[in-house]
Amino acid sequence: MDKKRIYTAAIVIIGDEILSGRTQDKNISQIALWLNIQGIRLQEVRVVADDMDAIAQAVNTLRAAHDYLFTTGGIGPTHDDITVDAIAAALGVEVVIHPEASAVLHKYYESRGGINPGRLRMARVPDGAELIPNKMSGAPGIRIGNIYIMAGVPHITAGMLDALTGTLEGGDPLLSHQVGCWVAESEVAALLSDVEKAHEGCQIGSYPFFREGRVGANFVIRSVDPVKLNQCSEALKSGLEGLSYPAIDGGI
């Protein structure tokens, strides 16, 4: 495993429910946090409608541009679940019934009213795909090439991520450290910029908030190098103290 190489991922979120505002997405952050631990950086996300062409185009662009592509949503039993068809079309392969998925679904629904055509739809995969176990609700996720096809319901996706933990090649994990301060970020903008410039390989993000009637900010220092991360964090804390703003290690 090449530790110097940066591994990147993208997500395609498939769902009119997100674009209509009905549902607030929770998969971006949970997949992003999981990817960090695998040493993979989430670099782009696209949310597209339940539309064959829109899905296929996003999938083909992003699977080529990144090491890994995750999709969420559209793999359920109903007519609006078209993700498998769209990805098969994008790859130019047939949709087939996966025998193991079919067996899993038959068994899962044995005590839940029996299998039916809608439920059997969830055994359909692009030809050549493997399954991702789903301990939550029977219907498996799907892997084909570098594409990981996941559920839309966040706790089901969480289970699928669990099943994938440690199976994807990554690089050095991106480490982060947070420093909080009761200060308007605009008071210390020059300091943040100076400290970042003085510490190559570190990025400082500034996240302002308004809480308990006061303005404050958390500053997140990120680096793949733990020594540099520590040096940059210490320099920022000293700088804040130097401006008479007490720094709170770990954030507010």
Added chain:
Amino acid sequence: MDKKRIYTAAIVIIGDEILSGRTQDKNISQIALWLNIQGIRLQEVRVVADDMDAIAQAVNTLRAAHDYLFTTGGIGPTHDDITVDAIAAALGVEVVIHPEASAVLHKYYESRGGINPGRLRMARVPDGAELIPNKMSGAPGIRIGNIYIMAGVPHITAGMLDALTGTLEGGDPLLSHQVGCWVAESEVAALLSDVEKAHEGCQIGSYPFFREGRVGANFVIRSVDPVKLNQCSEALKSGLEGLSYPAIDGGI
């Protein structure tokens, strides 16, 4: 105003904090819901890193493909706030200090420690831009062409959306009605598909859940035509009742 035309919008979310998983996005759903009321459909969202090229590329693709483009994030006072620079580069225009924004910021910070170079950064706009009022925190949003440059902090974006209400041309608003049912969506997949097919101009979305130890689903019927919406909703309710699943009007 042409009521038959469908007006579409896209969002570019600019922020390493979203891609790192640190912050869960709330702007997609609030902008989507606001757009629905304006008669505009959110059709695509991209989340990109705090990177000039990534922002410029997403902005140029989506401003050409949609009636309106919203961006969120990256317009604060710190070094990682590069949205204005990236959009100016995308449009091939200079970055200039907007005199009105400068006046607003001078006034706002008069009682808050005074203006400084970081704070004055928030008066920078792509040449030719107009301001979007921000009653929450001084620094205005920016409109240039069909691009609306908004804050990343959700309550500030909310104030900017308020200021824009009624100013964007839209078409017929997309109406929706929800029907809930204590049923596994896979039990009624065929019904959903049949009812949708029998009602042109209506779409049915299926949103399953697991609650109080039971599976259920909400079905959302969407249409721009209130009569068709009602007919489709009634047909779905009858169909569910016919399968001995009581339908709960308005959803669960």
